[in-house]
Amino acid sequence: MHHLGIGIDHAGTPVLILTDDTTVTVTDSHTGEVLATHTVDPDRPYWRNQQRSPGRWPGLPQ
DSSP states (O other): OOEEOOOGGGTTOOEEEEEOSSEEEEEETTTOOEEEEEEOOTTOSEEOOTTSOSSSSTTSOO
């Protein structure tokens, strides 16, 4: 099982997920807005959203 980090702001949002050999792109199915992009690494169970800065709570002072 693999997990995509999309963000709590999008919980419950209907999405369209597009995949190919090396990337996963998640879009809002109503607006077409790209919510997340992920680089596929089959050796890892969690694929971080490449559109957000790293960190536990991005945007908060560290």
